[in-house]
Amino acid sequence: MDVKQTVADCIEQVAKAQNKVIPAISDQLVLLESGLDSLCFAIVVATLEDELGVDPFATSEDVHFPVTFLDFVRLYERAL
Amino acid sequence: MNARFEPLSAQSRLSLRARVAAATGHGPRWLFGAERQLQLDEALAGTVLPQASIMHDKIVVLRFASQLANALALLELDGIASQIVLCPPDVQGAMLAQICTQARADFVVSDGAMADEAGLEATIVELAADFTARLAPTLPAIDTKWLLLTSGTTGAPKLVAHSLPGLTGAIISQGADFDIVWATFYDTRRYGGLQMLLRALLAGGSMVFSQAEEPVGAFLTRLARHGVTHLAGTPSHWRRALMSAEIKSLKPRYLRLSGEIADQSVLNALRAAFPDVPVGHAYASTEAGVGFEVTDGLEGFPASFLERVGPVEMRVQNGTLRIRSQRTASHYIGAGALADDEGFVDTGDLVEARGGRYYFLGRASGIINVGGLKVHPEEIEAVLNGVAGVQLSRVKARKSPITGAIVVAEIVAADPASAGPALKATILAAAQAALPAYKVPALIQFVAQLPMTRGGKLERAHA
Structure with a gap:
């Protein structure tokens, strides 16, 4: 399973459902500048928990909050 | 006093x-x-x-x-x-x-x-x-x-x-x-x-x-x-x-x-x-x-x-x-x-x-706290229940590491055969039209039925 693709697809789907326009997803995309708000991220994390079976924010007490898309993907890759 | x-x-x-x-x-x-x-x-x-x-x-x-x-x-x-x-x-x-x-x-x-x-x-x-x-x-x-x-x-x-x-x-x-x-x-x-x-x-x-x-x-x-x-x-x-x-x-x-x-x-x-x-x-x-x-x-x-x-x-x-x-x-x-x-x-x-310390569990009343904003499940259910094709809904909190909680909805479709992506999109659009973003259910799930209390009320899991 390609975690990066799964995460990217999820972000795009949530953005669409929430009527947010986001730029093309790249490794260096800064999440907070992507046009997604906290609520969108909360939905992305919940959706990914259902799809991948992990919530890296809840399972570790020492999460470093991700700045870029790549940071975000790595959180999931490490948790899986 | x-x-x-x-x-x-x-x-x-x-x-x-x-x-x-x-x-x-x-x-x-x-x-x-x-x-x-x-x-x-x-x-x-x-x-x-x-x-x-x-x-x-x-x-x-x-x-x-x-x-x-x-x-x-x-x-x-x-x-x-x-x-x-x-x-x-x-x-x-x-x-x-x-x-x-x-x-x-x-x-x-x-x-x-x-x-x-x-x-x-x-x-x-x-x-x-x-x-x-x-x-x-x-x-x-x-x-x-x-x-x-x-x-x-x-x-x-x-x-x-x-x-x-x-x-x-x-x-x-x-x-x-x-x-x-x-x-x-x-x-x-x-x-x-x-x-x-x-x-x-x-x-x-x-x-x-x-x-x-x-x-x-x-x-x-x-x-x-x-x-x-x-x-x-x-x-x-x-x-x-x-x-x-x-x-x-x-x-x-x-x-x-x-x-x-x-x-x-x-x-x-x-x-x-x-x-x-x-x-x-x-x-x-x-x-x-x-x-x-x-x-x-x-x-x-x-x-x-x-x-x-x-x-x-x-x-x-x-x-x-x-x-x-x-x-x-x-x-x-x-x-x-x-x-x-x-x-x-x-x-x-x-x-x-627990062990000499008190921990907070959530709101007694079932109010959902989304990033500091209070959400009343009943208000959202009223909107969802008004969507054509929806028989009954139940709104509840799902714990979120980002906003504390998010709003999720369980839906009983009026016609079980219609429970699918098209009805989900209709429900989402109706909720977005009627409610601010933090009250719109982040996830919508179809269920066959929802439990009722003896008094005929929708059963709620208190936080």
Whole structure:
């Protein structure tokens, strides 16, 4: 399973459902500048928990909050 | 009621302006808005406006776009008006009219923020966007009540009454430390943000105001430019700030969380980002006032807090935290009692004791807290149940590491065969059309049926 693709697809789907326009997803995309708000991220994390079976924010007490898309993907890759 | 919990006498009342003036003169102090900035000394000076005496002993609603202008109005009107009502920016249109009626407002003071004046029974006073002048400097000071908005069980905002001595009861003078620069992610018209504003005004230092719709990165950049030392927000605010690269430009001396459950992961993340900076998480609510602060870096609070002797008494009854102090609100406007016979306010926050510590479990009433905003499941269910093809819905919270909770919905389709992506899209569109984003179900799941209680009510899992 390609975690990066799964995460990217999820972000795009949530953005669409929430009527947010986001730029093309790249490794260096800064999440907070992507046009997604906290609520969108909360939905992305919940959706990914259902799809991948992990919530890296809840399972570790020492999460470093991700700045870029790549940071975000790595959180999931490490948790899986 | 125990005599110790009688309100402070009106004779001991000093106006906010008088108390702030007493705390100045030790160096320049600033109020920094996004749109302008001014020295506190300038704000305390100024000339008399024609509106001066008309607001004496009147009920005045403050409906400002600018938090800085709102702060100036507080300096003007405390001690002048009989009641002042603080409105966050989402109060407009019908809600503003409702609040004016509820508070029996005589005036609405605004800085051009009035969009819809229909149905308002109060007189509107528009001030210039850059006003600094004093409204009424020479009238005798009266014991102004401060009315703050909260959320009631029906979802409509309630007004709770506070006194200035109660609101400032937890503020301890920082001595002569006028280098402090305060800021908060909260709106200063709500209880949590107002606490920070009053600290800045009364305990020394300057204050940076946030602006509605300001991106977090831009706000953090402004905070760094003004040299913010003391910064407060909800755990949701902090999680968001921690995702911003600009947070690295801050050099704070004190960080504070309140308004939601501060879990261990957000406390640890703050400690990792600012290893040498003290981090406190405070318990406060609009009704119960400032309860206590936890500074040991751990979630929850020591059970020994319940035994403490001091200005705040705490007990746990039926699983919820109760607080008695002079900092609690005095009453609801036009609604039920706030405290029990013994003067304790039920916070409605469920706690559980484990190993010498209490941990917060959530809201007893089932209200969902999405990033500090309260959501009533019933209100959303009413919208969902109105969508063609939906037979029944149940809305509940799902725990979220980002916003504390998100709203999820279970749907029983009228026709089981129709339960699929098309109906889901219809439901989502209807919810988005009728509700603000934080109330729109983040996830929608179809179920065959929903459990009912014996009384025929939808069964709810209490948090």
